[in-house]
Amino acid sequence: MLDQVKGFSTTFRHLFQKPITQQYPEYKRPVYPRFRGRHQLHRHDNGLEKCVGCSLCAAACPSDCIRVVPAENTPDNRVSAGERYARIYEINMARCIFCGYCELACPFDAITLGNDFELSEISRDALVYTKSMLLEKPQLRTPSQAVDPYDVPAQEMERVLGMYDITTATNPEGAE
Amino acid sequence: MVDGVILTVVKSVVLASVLMGFFAFMTWVERKLIGRFQVRYGPNRVGPFGLLQPVADLGKMLQKESMIPEGARPKLYLGAPLIAMACAIGAFGLIPFGNVATIPGTDWTIHLYIADTSVSLLVVAAIGSLGFYGLMIGGWASGSKYALLGGMRAIAQLVSYEVAFTLAVIGVIIQAGSLSFLTIADAQTPLWFIIPQFLGFIVFFIAAVAESNRPPFDLTEADGEVVAGYHTEYGGLRYAMFAAAEFINAITLSALGAVLFLGGPNGPLLPGPLWMLLKIGAFLFVLIWIRATLPRVRFDQLMKLGWKILLPVATLNLLLTAFAVVYF
Numbered sequence: 001m002l003d004q005v006k007g008f009s010t011t012f013r014h015l016f017q018k019p020i021t022q023q024y025p026e027y028k029r030p031v032y033p034r035f036r037g038r039h040q041l042h043r044h045d046n047g048l049e050k051c052v053g054c055s056l057c058a059a060a061c062p063s064d065c066i067r068v069v070p071a072e073n074t075p076d077n078r079v080s081a082g083e084r085y086a087r088i089y090e091i092n093m094a095r096c097i098f099c100g101y102c103e104l105a106c107p108f109d110a111i112t113l114g115n116d117f118e119l120s121e122i123s124r125d126a127l128v129y130t131k132s133m134l135l136e137k138p139q140l141r142t143p144s145q146a147v148d149p150y151d152v153p154a155q156e157m158e159r160v161l162g163m164y165d166i167t168t169a170t171n172p173e174g175a176e
Numbered sequence: 177m178v179d180g181v182i183l184t185v186v187k188s189v190v191l192a193s194v195l196m197g198f199f200a201f202m203t204w205v206e207r208k209l210i211g212r213f214q215v216r217y218g219p220n221r222v223g224p225f226g227l228l229q230p231v232a233d234l235g236k237m238l239q240k241e242s243m244i245p246e247g248a249r250p251k252l253y254l255g256a257p258l259i260a261m262a263c264a265i266g267a268f269g270l271i272p273f274g275n276v277a278t279i280p281g282t283d284w285t286i287h288l289y290i291a292d293t294s295v296s297l298l299v300v301a302a303i304g305s306l307g308f309y310g311l312m313i314g315g316w317a318s319g320s321k322y323a324l325l326g327g328m329r330a331i332a333q334l335v336s337y338e339v340a341f342t343l344a345v346i347g348v349i350i351q352a353g354s355l356s357f358l359t360i361a362d363a364q365t366p367l368w369f370i371i372p373q374f375l376g377f378i379v380f381f382i383a384a385v386a387e388s389n390r391p392p393f394d395l396t397e398a399d400g401e402v403v404a405g406y407h408t409e410y411g412g413l414r415y416a417m418f419a420a421a422e423f424i425n426a427i428t429l430s431a432l433g434a435v436l437f438l439g440g441p442n443g444p445l446l447p448g449p450l451w452m453l454l455k456i457g458a459f460l461f462v463l464i465w466i467r468a469t470l471p472r473v474r475f476d477q478l479m480k481l482g483w484k485i486l487l488p489v490a491t492l493n494l495l496l497t498a499f500a501v502v503y504f
Binding site: 019 | 209211212214216
């Protein structure tokens with residue numbers, strides 16, 4: 001009988017606590033620094049693409065969602081720093097499982113997974129990301145929110161890191 | 177019909193509409209409170225504080241396809257929600273919100289109840305029990321095993337607890353010496369019946385929770401066992417009618433508890449209807465609190481509690497009351 005009273009008092013006390021719900025579309029919690037979201041293709045500082053069209057990412061992809069069609073670089077059409085470049089580079093986001101194997105497989109760090117996770121679309125076709133889309137800086141649908149790990153305020157980063165129990169000592173900037 | 181035919185019809189329409197509005201508001205209150213009990217916000221997207229959530233829910237229900245499952249008995253299938261709904265609203269007509277009120281600015285008087293018979297309590301119990309047919313017919317006519325089992329469960333539970341419920345209420349009847357709600361409410365002027373009839377109140381309250389199919393006695397809707405019970409095959413507005421009937425039953429039982437044990441519309445300072453609302457609200461809050469706290473009981477535990485504990489306790493209370501009334 002006493003246990004019942006205890007139970008009722010516990011629930012009653014919770015009635016006056018502040019809800020812990022995070023109101024998602026208004027508040028977006030910064031993601032974990034090694035969160036794997038939307039992919040991005042990178043360029044060298046001189047503007048050349050890092051991707052050399054080797055298709056190792058496509059081979060590593062467990063869900064077979066990357067399609068690479070390489071072509072040769074020529075002196076008047078130099079796209080990448082290597083011998084060849086990716087003429088077509090497509091990722092089907094509907095199939096991607098965000099495992100990050102493409103990032104691991106890439107010998108030139110040409111592809112990385114970013115932090116953007118709001119990727120829903122009305123049509124399936126829109127989920128096939130082309131090379132030009134992937135080369136752009138991810139369109140941050142949450143402009144007020146620092147999604148780029150480099151832009152997260154140190155205080156917030158510390159809080160997030162604390163949440164995941166990671167030592168901040170090795171990662172003072174919260175950067176990977 | 178204390179106020180004549182026309183006024184009674186008007187009052188009935190007003191009462192039914194207000195009751196539906198109150199039901200809609202209470203669904204919002206319940207969801208909000210359950211949310212806060214679980215340290216969440218509850219509905220807060222539609223309108224200020226999510227107040228328009230019931231309207232949004234109704235809009236969604238209205239858009240659902242109206243269909244009759246294969247194997248169902250169409251007439252009974254369609255009629256069952258109506259029976260449940262009509263009985264739920266009908267039973268509320270006898271609840272008094274006070275005796276006579278004068279309309280401000282005129283000398284017209286109006287009775288704050290639709291009918292007060294010498295056997296009001298029996299009428300409410302009878303109409304409430306008629307509502308069980310809605311559940312049973314709905315479960316049976318759906319042509320689905322889950323609905324059938326859920327319906328059978330509902331009836332077994334309701335009939336079992338009706339016995340303890342009635343026995344607990346008889347104590348009040350003996351002490352007040354009447355079955356009329358107004359007389360019962362007035363008989364509690366010095367002391368609410370919750371004190372002398374405490375045992376009876378406990379049995380009444382537990383039985384009322386079980387009869388309104390609310391947690392922890394919501395076995396008829398135990399989704400892990402019988403999907404959604406008797407209304408498994410219902411959708412859209414017909415489902416909404418079952419849900420509304422169930423909630424209005426809970427409101428009626430709260431009102432009954434207020435009249436039988438908490439002095440009904442009598443109270444200092446505030447007018448009768450407000451006191452009734454406060455007392456009904458208190459009961460509903462406790463119902464929601466219980467829902468937020470207790471896990472669902474097993475069916476054998478439910479039956480054991482009903483027949484082996486509540487029934488003897490109610491009988492004991494009845495005997496004690498009878499002795500006290502006769503010898504003191």
